[in-house]
Amino acid sequence: MPRLAALIAFLLQLLILVASPARAGETNIVATLLAEGPAMPGRTVTLAIDMQPKPGWHGYWQNPGDAGQGMSVAWSLPPGAKAGALAYPVPATLTIAGLMNHVFKTEYAVLVPFTVPADAKPGQVLDLRAKAQWLACTDEICVPEQGELAARVTVGAPGQPDARFDRWRAALPAPLGSPARFAFANRKLRVAIPLPAAMQVSEPHLFLATGSVVDYAAPQAFFRAGDLLVAEVPVAKYDPAQPGAIEAVLRLNPHGDGVTISAAPGDVPTGGEPLTASASAAPSLAWLILAALAGGLLLNVMPCVFPILSLKALSLARAGESASQARAEGLAYTAGVVIACLALGGLLLGLRAAGQEVGWAFQLQEPLVVAALLLLAVAITANLLGLYEFMVPGFASEGSPQGAFATGLLAAFAATPCTGPFMAAAMGAALLLPPLPALLLFAALGLGIALPFLAIAWVPALRRRMPKPGPWMGKFRAWMALPMGLTALALIWLASRIGGNAFAFALGLIAVIVVAALVLLGRRQRNGLAGGRLWWSGLAALLALAAIGLPGMVRAPSASPEAGLLDARPFSEQALAAARASGKPVFVYMTADWCLSCKVNERVAIEREPTREAFRKAGVIVLRGDWTRRDPAITRFLTAQGAAGIPLYLWYPASGGAPAQLPQVLGPDSLVEQAQR
Structure with missing residues (x-):
């Protein structure tokens, strides 16, 4: 009854305030309508209603509780135009x-x-x-407010992206991509949510957009059952x-990360491991550090690391010269790798905190x-061929800690485009952890790469x-x-x-x-001369012209990727929902042209005639x-999957x-066996 009395008092206060609206000019949440940019006929552009509460004031989610x-x-729109549903960020x-x-x-934005x-x-x-x-509202009073909003959209090709919209989109809950199930039992709503066990969940809360179902203020319980997260919420006290x-x-x-859920009636498993305050950080930070360490170690044999094996091979050969030199180079190389991983990880976390939807290997x-x-x-290749001599990282005839350190920086930068076994769970958790534990995982990854x-x-x-150093090193180089x-x-x-x-040709x-x-330069060096002021000035001028001219030549490729043997369709949340609604099995794979692990898997396991035949039969x-x-949509999907x-x-x-x-890492028959199950 106290809660009902409080609700009645709130409604009476609201009724008084509705009868006595605030005076003009006293808006406590300033609303502004913005358009992301131009759009072509028949295409869609994002609008944002930017809401700026005064200190101490707050606005409400679609279901206010x-x-x-x-x-x-x-809306008052031109004929033929259409505005879609309001999309809110994750509330508190x-x-x-x-x-x-x-x-x-x-501040929040409704898109x-x-x-x-x-x-x-x-x-x-x-x-x-x-x-x-x-x-x-504040904690004491509420004021109904309204605003006449206006914006303009120019019909035409999209222009430069607005960074604010990227930040606002990043605050939206990511689509889960998999249907949930719910059931009512013992005056509780129980929802089984497909969520990978490796995905970290800390202090979760289930916000129901569907009203009059649950008791919003009642404590919520969460349980882990494999790759399912089961939420248990008491139903509303009166006529649920x-x-x-x-x-x-x-x-x-x-931190406000979340996923959208669509649930239909179905079986919800009982039992499971309670997700308490101490268990909600599972997997534990210690386990994640070990996973990052193992992932970095295994990254040394992943295909995406092969282009830098030449750097490591020469370092390994020089390591046999003397104990002191080997140890100095080993420590310097490790420092370079760890610092590079920390720098990449810190930049990644900073960009995500600023609203950019980026993932691992974003560079x-x-x-x-x-x-x-x-x-x-190109410079390293020319140096290895002996066209010139320069202290390019690790390529001097005599090793040095400085060269080993620089080699470590370069190795880590080039070795981390793809995720490997163990590494996926650790890096996925790093995107959701506070900065200090997240950076600890990036450092463990670097240590794993440098461990050999x-x-x-x-x-x-x-x-x-x-092998002992000798003349063979010149040929090996x-x-x-x-x-x-x-x-x-x-x-x-x-x-x-x-x-x-055009960009590639110019490059x-x-x-x-x-x-x-x-x-x-190499000819001058062999004649006992330095590069010379003219040579260095010319090279600096060339690089300056490249830095100025190349950005303006970047264009999106016009050709769409081929469907391949499997006749793959482009991924989108809508395409995934339609595919799942067909009642057929669905295989989703995320790839990139810079991910060598992806390309090897495609050649070995995906783009194969036996795989196509097995998929056709199934x-x-x-x-x-x-x-x-x-691609922000793919980034959000990866985040929702804990990747x-x-x-x-x-x-x-x-x-x-x-x-x-x-x-x-897929074997030749991995997908064939999956399709035949």
Whole structure:
């Protein structure tokens, strides 16, 4: 009864305030309508209603909870235009006098998809108007507010992306991609949510968009049952509804990460491991550190590391020269690898905190980073061939800690595009952990990558098994130019995939000029001369021109990826939902042109005639997600699956159950056997 009395008092206060609205100019939550940019006829652009509460004030989610009111919007749009459903970020909870509210205490944005009329003309400016109503509250009072909102959308090609929209989209709950099940038992709503066991969940909360079902203020319990997270919420005390479907948002952690859930009636397992405050961090940080360490160690034999094996091979050969030198180089190399992993991890966490939807190996999705790697690979190849001599990381005739440190930096930067066994769980957890534990995982990953060198440097028995330095090293060095040269060619191809053919052609031309300049430098060196002021000035001018001109040449590739033997369809949440609704098994694989592990798996296991025949007999629908260029939708999907990077392989059974996450290294018959089950 106290809660009912508090609710009545709240409603009476709200009634008084409705009868006496606030004076003009006293808006406590300022609303602004914004459009992300132009859009072509018939295409969709995102609108944002930017809500700026004053300090101490808050707004409400679509289902406000025990009290409050969500936003309502009445649109005035041009003929043929259409505004979609409001999309809210993950809310927070606020309990006052025993009443649970779902609120936003700081700036938030409600996103709306807007479809341009199909008959609109390029260059036309569309005037959008909306009348919005919302409730602004403090912990003591509430004020109903409204605003006349307006924005303009130009019909035409999309322009530069607005970073604010990336930040606002990052705050939206990610689609879960798998249906949940719910059941009512013992006056409790129980929801079975497909969520990988490796995905970290801390202080979860289930926000039901479907109203009048549960007691919002009652404690919620969560249980782990394999790859299912079971939520248990007491039903509403008075006439609880039992709908045929439930829509909800699961908050995964106090930082506001969440996933959307669509649940249908079905079996919900009983029992399971309670997710308590101490257990909610499972897997434990210690286990995650060991996983990151093992993942880094195994990364040394993953295909994505092969292009830098030439760097490591020369370091291994030099390690046999003397104990003191070997140890110094081992420590320096380890420091370089760990610092590079910490820098990449810190940048990744910083970008995500700023609203950018990026994942592991995000650096290889940037055309200018690929350009820098290409020029570096070309310089290293020329150095290995003896065209010139320079203290390029680790390639001096005599080893040095400085060279080993620089080699470690480069090795870690090039060795981390793909995720391998053990590493996926650790890196996925790092995206959800607080900064300090997350950086600890990145450091453990770097230590795992450097561990073989560190062992050789400090274990005499291993060092004695290394070949003795001699003339053979010169020939070996020349042969190591082959993988580095192939790496350079692969980077030119990758540049065409992420920046367009013109960008790749210009980059290749610059690489040829750089090689010619290095050959001239080598001739001067063999004559006992330095590079000379003219040579260095010319090279600096070339690189400056490249830095100025290359960004303007980046274009999105016009050709879409081929479907391949499996006739794969492009991945999207809508495509996944439609495929699952067909009642057939679904195979989803995430790949990228820069992920060598992905390409090896595709050649060995995916793009094979036996796989196509097995899939044809089983009626498997194949969806392919291309993460070569940055794609926020794929990033959100990876995050929802507890994965920080690729490859990612998911098998959705025809029965509609939770998806199975397949190993990241596939055997020739892995998919054939999966289809025949």
